[in-house]
Amino acid sequence: MPVQARVFTEPAPVKPAATALKALHFGDVRVEKAVRQAERLLEKDIPLLIHGETGVGKEVFVKALHQASSRSQQALIAVNCAAIPAELVESELFGYEKGAFTGANQKGSIGLIRKADKGTLFLDEIGDMPLPTQARLLRVLQERCVQPVGSSELFPVDLRIISATNRSLREQVQLGRFREDLYYRIGGLTLELPPLRERSDKQALFKRLWEQHREPTQWAGLSPEVLELFEKHPWPGNLRQVSSVMQVALAMAEEQPVRPEHLPDDFFVDLEMEPVEAPEPLGVDLNDAQALNRELKAAGGNISHLARRLGVSRNTLYKRLRHLES
Secondary structure: OOOOEEEEOOOOOOOOHHHHHHHHOOOOHHHHHHHHHHHHOOOOOOOEEEEOOOOOOHHHHHHHHHHHOOOOOOOEEEEEHHHOOOOOHHHHHHOEOOOOOOOOOOOOEOHHHHHOOOOEEEEEOHHHOOHHHHHHHHHHHHHOEEOOEOOOOOEEOOOEEEEEEOOOHHHHHHOOOOOHHHHHHHOOEEEEOOOHHHOOOHHHHHHHHHHHHOOOOOOOOEOHHHHHHHHHOOOOOHHHHHHHHHHHHHHHHOOOOEOHHHOOHHHHHOOOOOOOOOOOOOOOOOOOHHHHHHHHHHOOOOHHHHHHHHOOOHHHHHHHHHHHHO
């Protein structure tokens, strides 16, 4: 079972840091500080450690850093350390010689670290990395060489190292679960990404995510009631949760403004509120042209709104109206 790694190898043009990182913040002081500090170390051989809750956008931040750097033409290898099976972690990260162990690929493997050569290696949730692997990683970072499992040969690597965690690595060090020497090696600069509930630019973020997920025909936006609910929500899943809620809401709203009844039921659990029910469907005969035209006029000609009140799709309503007019 291979390690869960995301490999971003598509070449991207080198962008000015201000351009690539601009979309990460919309006025929040703490995020702006993290972006400003990251910009200054963009081409320095200083490792970054990004701390923040799950879903705050650590991987998005790393991708922006990579795209803004001179390494953007090379691979960004993102490895979720929490998802690596303990028995495979070393062979997958450091590679192995053919026949190095039972079940090994007969061609061997160069490993994920060497795949990131000349590019960026992103070690996500590094606090979950097993202690034996931490020792080998420390050697790679010190010597800038990788020794595959079952081999005596060392392979030089040129890497930008960025790590991330949702744990306090200082506490992990004190508990003996994380090597102190590795902690200081990967934490040249620690950047803190705040949870969504503490950000001061939430409204701008919500509108940006609406813009990102909407269809080209969806221009109606978010209703004031939804923006108010979004502002009050604690968002335990942070930006990842907002994206999921936004996609569902847009699918439900179609071309209408996103209203509370379009939000998934789970959204209201964290607010300790009952889900908002959609209005009762209209009891109109779809074969009654006069009644349909009357309701369409009452809806201000809004096909999507009337279709929802009738409990049918827009396409069904369009077809009925065309059929009755012919």
